[in-house]
Amino acid sequence: MTDTLLRKPFAMRASQRLTLLTLCLAVTIAHIDTFIVNLGARAIGDHFAAGVDELQWIVDSYNLVYAVSLLTGGMLADIYGRRRILMSGALIFTLASLLCAAAPSARVLIPGRALTGAGGALMIPASLAIIRVVWDHPGERARALGVWAACNGVAMALGPSLGGMLIPWFGWRSIFLVVVPFGLLALIMAGYTIPESSDPRRRPFDATAQVFGGLALGGLTFAAISTQSAPRTMVAALIVTALSAVLFIATERRKGSGALLSPEIFTIHQFQAAMIATMGMTFGGYGMVFVLPLAWQSSGRLDTAASAAALLPMSLVFIVVSPLSGVLSEKLGIRTVTSGGVALMGLGLLLIGVGGLQPNIAVAELGLAMTGLGLGLAAGPLSAMAVGHVTAARAGTAAALINVARISGATIGVAVLGACYAGAGGGERGLVSAMIAGSLVQFAGAAVAWMVTRERTLHAPI
Structure with missing residues (x-):
């Protein structure tokens, strides 16, 4: 009877439903930020009289820092606790969104966007890891992940529509302010609805691998950003990527099972x-x-x-x-x-x-x-x-x-x-x-x- 209940779609405990709701909220605000900012680029450019390069970095600074920070976010979640790292990410994301909304210039908005990328890199791997721990039955885990993944579609559909409504009425700053209450809600809910978990072995923080891994991912992302505007920069970034990847692999091989x-x-x-x-x-x-x-x-x-x-x-x-x-x-x-x-x-x-x-x-x-x-x-x-x-x-x-x-x-x-x-x-x-x-x-x-x-x-x- 118990097995039958487990295999019914969405037959999960009330505590699991609240956990999934919290995770979905965190993931949705992280993804919606990307889609909504793309739509606001022109309004931001007009307000600051920003050039194409600055506008590109307003969009891409999020992606670059997100890519560089992913491995760090995943390892921190395993070592120090997935709930703790998810809450830290939600807090950073919320504060960074406030910074973006209040930015007096494009030069302040760009690091604000970079900070939101760091928050997203903490939230998203931690949320996925929490699903792995909370739903130990593979069938139920797959169903929970289906709902979790649908949040990206929700963000993709809601982001442009929300931006299209907010910008004409409330200006471009509203696209950053709108995520703040939801970020705070996710932060509060996480404290009550998500059980804490971590790697009981407390493996050490692999700083060398983090640096080389971050350089490899950051170089790859920077190369893609520079493809059209700066081909020489792209080539240099690809060289950094290749060298960092080789050093990363060499470092990891030496550490064996203790590697990142x-x-x-x-x-x-x-x-x-x-x-x-x-x-x-x-x-x-x-x-x-x-x-x-x-x-x-x-x-x-x-x-x-x-x-x-x-x-x-x-x-x-x-x-x-x-x-x-x-x-x-x-x-x-x-x-x-x-x-x-x-x-x-x-x-x-x-x-x-x-x-x-x-x-x-x-x-x-x-x-x-x-x-x-x-x-x-x-x-x-x-x-x-x-x-x-x-x-x-x-x-x-x-x-x-x-x-x-x-x-x-x-x-x-x-x-x-x-x-x-x-x-x-x-x-x-x-x-x-x-x-x-x-x-x-x-x-x-x-x-x-x-x-x-x-x-x-x-x-x-x-």
Whole structure:
């Protein structure tokens, strides 16, 4: 009877529901901040008379610091407590949002945005690690992760709409102020609804690995940011990335099982598949979200508000499907749902490329809905694959790594698909080129993940 109850969708205890609500609130405000600020860039630029470079850094400083801080956030969560680190992240995020709202100049707003990125890097890995610990039954964990992953879709749908309503009436500062009460609410709720957990071995803080890992991730993100505006800077950043990655690997090999990233983690087939598929998923998905509105607005096909509305089918389908992904992965197999979801996204991108700039964008809307379907199927189960095959003690590190795969795929995807669009001369030809490139990477990621995963092979958590 108990087992039957456990397998019913959302048949979780009241305390678990409150925990999940708190985690969803924290993740939603972290993601919504990214989408809402993108929409406010023009208003901020007009207010401060900021140039393109400053506006770029207002948007990208969040992503850069987030990427650099991810491994640190995951390790701190394991060592000092996941609830404590999540609450610290929520506090930093809230205070940084207040700083952004009060910023007297772009030079103050940029470090404010960087601080919000640091807060997000503490909150998101910690929240994913908490799910790994609180939901010890794999089926229930998958369902909880489906709901958790749907928060990204909620943020994607709500961010542009909320920004479109707030900015004309209350000005650009309101887009930072709006998250403050929700950040405080998440901070208060976390203290009452989330049980504390940490690695009982209290492994030491691996400062050397943190520095090299942060430099590698930061260099990769900086290279993507500099692709269009400063090719020489991009090359220098890639060199820093490569050298830092080599030094990071050498450092970790010397420390063995005490390393920041235990080498055994990367021998787990399901973890490898989750990393590969996640990078393919975000490469095409985030790259498309960057290129498609740019193509619509550059061609005069749609304005900013209409572009945000036209993207809604992807977000809405994602929101509906994602909470069901755990149930579907149990019935169809996690390999089918994850690899199949990423492959569906690839098909969606092809339809977007074909129909994005046609007089009737119905084909593109179908492609966006298919992309949302694939994303909804894959996002939660991929996180479940990543954190479900390591011990609870390593949950924060595994959560950080899957987010490293997500942000790396997204960063490279925006840079590469943007370059494909520009290199083909923009317009319909540029959109088709970019979407083909994105879909090929997604098909490859889905295929490799399918081959790497052994559906029936059981691994003891490492």
